[in-house]
Amino acid sequence: MNEVKPKRILSLFILSAPFLVGWAALFVGAYGIAPLDILRFFYEALFDPSAPDVPEKAILLDIRLPRVVLAGLVGVALGGSGATLQGIFRNPLVDPFILGVSAGAAFGCALSVGFVPALPVQFPAFAFGVLSVVLTFTVARTQRDISRLPLILSGVIISAFFTALVSIVKFLVDPHKLQSIVFWLMGSFALADWRLAGVAVLGIVAGLIPVFIMRWRLNVMSMGDEEAKTLGIHVKRERVVFVAASTLMVSVAVSVSGIIGWVGLMVPHLIRMMTGPDHRSLVPLSMAGGAAFMIFADTAARSISNFDIPVGIITAVIGAPFFIYLMRRGGSESWGR
Amino acid sequence: MLTIDNIYFTHHRGSNSSNDRGDILKGVSFEAPDGQMTTILGPNGSGKTTLFKCISGLWRPRQGKIRFGDRDLAGLSHSERAKLIAVVPQEHDPPFPYTVFDIVLMGRASHIPLFSTPSARDAAATEAALDRIGVAALRGRPYTKISGGERQLVMIARAIAQEAPLLLLDEPTSHLDFRNQILVLEKVRGIVRQRGLTVLMTLHDPNMAMQFSDHVVMIENGSVLAQGPPAEVLTAGNLKRVYNLDISVIRHNGTHIIHPEVKP
Numbered sequence: 001m002n003e004v005k006p007k008r009i010l011s012l013f014i015l016s017a018p019f020l021v022g023w024a025a026l027f028v029g030a031y032g033i034a035p036l037d038i039l040r041f042f043y044e045a046l047f048d049p050s051a052p053d054v055p056e057k058a059i060l061l062d063i064r065l066p067r068v069v070l071a072g073l074v075g076v077a078l079g080g081s082g083a084t085l086q087g088i089f090r091n092p093l094v095d096p097f098i099l100g101v102s103a104g105a106a107f108g109c110a111l112s113v114g115f116v117p118a119l120p121v122q123f124p125a126f127a128f129g130v131l132s133v134v135l136t137f138t139v140a141r142t143q144r145d146i147s148r149l150p151l152i153l154s155g156v157i158i159s160a161f162f163t164a165l166v167s168i169v170k171f172l173v174d175p176h177k178l179q180s181i182v183f184w185l186m187g188s189f190a191l192a193d194w195r196l197a198g199v200a201v202l203g204i205v206a207g208l209i210p211v212f213i214m215r216w217r218l219n220v221m222s223m224g225d226e227e228a229k230t231l232g233i234h235v236k237r238e239r240v241v242f243v244a245a246s247t248l249m250v251s252v253a254v255s256v257s258g259i260i261g262w263v264g265l266m267v268p269h270l271i272r273m274m275t276g277p278d279h280r281s282l283v284p285l286s287m288a289g290g291a292a293f294m295i296f297a298d299t300a301a302r303s304i305s306n307f308d309i310p311v312g313i314i315t316a317v318i319g320a321p322f323f324i325y326l327m328r329r330g331g332s333e334s335w336g337r
Numbered sequence: 338m339l340t341i342d343n344i345y346f347t348h349h350r351g352s353n354s355s356n357d358r359g360d361i362l363k364g365v366s367f368e369a370p371d372g373q374m375t376t377i378l379g380p381n382g383s384g385k386t387t388l389f390k391c392i393s394g395l396w397r398p399r400q401g402k403i404r405f406g407d408r409d410l411a412g413l414s415h416s417e418r419a420k421l422i423a424v425v426p427q428e429h430d431p432p433f434p435y436t437v438f439d440i441v442l443m444g445r446a447s448h449i450p451l452f453s454t455p456s457a458r459d460a461a462a463t464e465a466a467l468d469r470i471g472v473a474a475l476r477g478r479p480y481t482k483i484s485g486g487e488r489q490l491v492m493i494a495r496a497i498a499q500e501a502p503l504l505l506l507d508e509p510t511s512h513l514d515f516r517n518q519i520l521v522l523e524k525v526r527g528i529v530r531q532r533g534l535t536v537l538m539t540l541h542d543p544n545m546a547m548q549f550s551d552h553v554v555m556i557e558n559g560s561v562l563a564q565g566p567p568a569e570v571l572t573a574g575n576l577k578r579v580y581n582l583d584i585s586v587i588r589h590n591g592t593h594i595i596h597p598e599v600k601p
Contacts (some may be wrong), residue, residue, distance in 0.1 A: 090432040216454040220443045222433060227426055230393050231499070232419030232447025277433035280454055 007275050014271065014285045017292035018075070022068045025299040031059050067192035070256060071298040071311075072291040073200040074189075075263060076208065077253040079290020081246035082264025083271070083283050084211050087218035088242050091148045092272075093326065095264030096250040099151075100158035102261065104132025105247075105254040107162040107169070110181050114173035121255045122203055129251035132158050133243055187260040187312020189298050196256045203252030207245040211283060214241065218279035260312045262319020263290055263297075269326065339369040339392070339503055339535060344401035346387055361387045362398065363559040369503075369552065372533040374526060376546040378571075379556035380580055385539045388556070389507050392537070393424045405503055419447035423496035427507040429488055434479035437491050441466055444498035466498035470524060486517030493525060504529075506538035510545060518542075522549045543595045547571050555579060568593055 026038055033056050041060050044051035082095040089099075096102050108128035109121045116124075139154035140147075166185065170178055184191070217238060221228045225235050253260070268286045275281050294311075297318075301311040346362040361384050369375035379385050390396040392403055394410060403410045405421055413421070423444070431440070444466070445459040455463075467473040472490050475483060480491065489509055496504055506525065510518040526549060529536050540546045546553055546567060553570040555562045557579050563570045576584045576595060583598035 087433075092432060213452045216449070217446070217451075219435065219439060220446045223431055223443065226395050227424075228446075229395060229415045230419060230422070230424040230426075231443055232416040234415055238451075272433065277435055278439050 007281075010275055011281060011285060014274070014292075015288045018072050018288055018295060021292045021295045021299075022072060025068050025295050026060060026064050028299050028303050029059070029064060031056065033060055062193070066194045066197045067189050067298065068295055070192040070197045070200055071189050071294045073197065073204050074253040074257050074260065075267075075289075075291035075294025076287040077200075077204045077249035077290075078260065078263040078294065079267040079271075079286040079288075080208060080211060080283060081249050082290070083268040083279065083286035084215075084218065084242050084246045085264070086268055087222045087279055087282075088239055088246075089148075089151055090222045090224060091151055092269065093148065093152060093265070093323075094155065095262070095268075096246065097259070097261035097264060098159070099155040100132040100136045100162060101129045101247055101250045102254055102259045103159040103162035103166070105129035105251040106185060106259050107165045108251070109255050110166045110169040110173075110185070113181055113184075114169050114177055120199075122199065122252055125251040125255040126248055128162070129247045129254070130244065132162055133247055137243075183310070184258045186310035187258040187315070188301070188308065188310040189257055190302075190308045190310075192256075200252055200256050203255075204249050207247075207249035207252070208287070210241055210245045211249075214238065215279045215283040218242070218283070222279075258310070258312060260294075260315055262315045262322070263293060266319055266322050267293055269322075338371050338406065339375075339537060340402075340404040341365055341367050341369075341388075341392070342402040342404065344388070344391060344403065345399045346384075346391055346396065347399050360399075361559055362391070364401075365556070365559070365561055366401075367554045367561055367564050369535055369537045371535050372529065373551035374529055374536045374538070374549060375552040375554060376550035376567075377537065377539045377554045377556060378541075378543060378546050378579075379539075383556045383579075384559040385556060386507070389424075389505060389539065393422060393505055394418045416447045419499065419501065421501050422503045422505060423499040423501040425489075425492045425496050425504065425506040425509060427509075427511060429480075429492065431480060434481040437472065437475040437478050437480055437483065438463060438467070440480045440491055441495045441498050444495035447499065462500065463498050466494045469497055469528065470494040485512045486514070486520065489513060489517070489521050490524065493521070493528075497528065502534060504534055504536045504538075506536065508539050508541065510540065510542070518545065525549075543571050543576060547593055547595060571595060 027033060027035060037056060038060060041057045045061055078096065085094050085096060085099060086092050105125040105128055108124035108126070112119050112121045112124045136151070136155045136158045139157065140151040170181055173181065217233060220231050220233050221235060221238065228235050267290045268282060271282055271285045271289050275285060297314045298311045301309045301314050344362050344365045345360055347359050348361065365388060377385050377388065387396065391398045394413065394415065408421070410418060442455055442459060442463045445455055445462060449455055449459060464473070467476060470490050470493055472487065472494055475487060475491065480488065483491070489512070509521055509525070513521060522545060525536060528534065550567050552565070553567045554564040555570050555575055562579060563575055571586070571593065573584050573586045576582070585596050585598060587594045587596055
């Protein structure tokens with residue numbers, strides 16, 4: 001029992017990380033804002049609407065804060081769905097990006113931006129996100145079991161397929177829209193505002209709730225279909241719930257921020273190393289860790305250079321070497337049979 | 338009492354043609370009496386695994402009934418069935434290094450509502466099962482880092498935590514050394530006697546079956562060859578027929594030792 005306490009402290013730290021990182025991210029930017037001023041502006045915004053409007057206040061409340069909130073929400077979606085999908089597919093090397101969900105959702109968005117602007121992008125994003133994960137699953141499934149390497153390979157195939165479809169859309173769409181599609185695809189929070197943050201809250205919380213309340217069952221399901229069934233789990237039905245909820249979170253995240261890869265892979269791994277594989281703690285801590293990492297990466301993206309670098313580039317630059325590290329280190333632990 | 342009544346099983350895809358219309362089980366009937374250890378014995382490919390999958394509800398027999406007490410197991414949901422039958426799987430390779438406690442806690446799945454996590458009662462049942470099997474000291478260790486014998490005991494503890502009256506053990510000794518084979522089977526027998534559980538297991542070693550079962554069902558090529566008390570079923574004649582070996586049965590201190598005649 002002597003292991004319990006450090007784990008609890010570590011968990012509390014991880015849970016508070018998004019707030020600490022988010023707080024720090026509010027100071028960072030071309031326009032310096034003092035920490036105490038931030039407190040004052042928050043107070044005024046909440047309780048004193050008659051207070052004078054100053055530029056710093058507008059920058060904080062209308063530019064930086066929604067951006068931090070949006071980055072945090074997308075991190076919650078990516079970290080939480082990564083942990084969920086790794087558990088469901090009993091495969092530590094998958095995430096929504098690798099399984100093709102991100103590419104499918106991106107195609108849905110591009111399609112809607114290019115040709116059906118009247119339709120909210122989240123609907124086609126979710127529809128094609130679901131389609132892509134179903135395709136990946138069907139291609140990888142052989143007979144009764146779904147093994148690890150074929151799942152990743154089929155994710156690569158489905159991802160490539162939808163990426164190609166996105167390219168067709170880019171080719172056909174008018175040049176004015178093309179630019180925004182290209183920029184958005186690289187993954188960025190540069191367009192963040194309160195409307196986008198509101199959309200993200202609705203979609204991501206709707207997906208997060210079922211995953212959160214059923215998260216213990218991921219432990220049982222990760223033991224394999226047959227074993228989970230003999231332990232009393234309705235595997236097919238519960239897998240549908242988990243995959244649909246994860247896909248909803250990811251599709252909404254893609255629709256507000258484009259394709260941001262690797263977060264869903266890295267974060268659950270790091271959390272598992274720190275606090276163990278039990279999904280009761282892994283799922284919420286991956287959500288918190290994802291949020292903290294995403295806010296950090298986005299703050300780096302907008303402050304490394306004078307330009308607003310797409311954050312997807314930052315996560316890929318960190319994520320690809322991490323994946324290689326897992327592959328080399330993991331051996332049987334990552335790949336298994 | 339577990340009653341297997343005239344079970345037939347065929348794989349759906351009959352494309353890879355096997356003998357006799359592809360029936361793997363051909364009218365298997367036997368009973369596993371309450372509070373006793375029943376062993377299924379038979380060579381590789383005789384249909385033991387198929388029979389187990391049918392009883393545990395993973396595969397559906399083409400024909401026949403499986404009953405436990407007066408309940409037909411066919412119509413049950415996975416969660417209802419898990420409250421009656423605890424399955425101890427044979428081989429184990431979880432993808433994540435769960436602690437022994439978390440593994441045993443999974444046995445509680447059928448008692449935990451869909452939108453909930455394990456309660457204090459589930460944790461207490463888990464602790465009790467760990468204590469009962471004598472693996473409480475392993476509680477915090479990763480399941481991936483313990484020995485094969487310990488893993489088998491942990492799996493049995495999980496089945497105990499499940500609190501089902503019927504225990505299915507699929508070759509519980511297959512990955513264990515000599516000492517651990519005895520240890521595990523003694524443990525199982527102790528619990529069965531104490532709690533009045535019903536056990537159905539498969540074994541490869543007829544000597545183990547002789548020592549540790551109350552009732553033996555011998556299977557050959559998808560049918561039951563003989564069933565009854567071990568000394569009556571595990572005869573030289575039956576074993577010779579099933580394993581195609583020269584076998585003599587030696588009486589020693591009131592037990593029977595099965596001795597294959599191996600040419601030097």
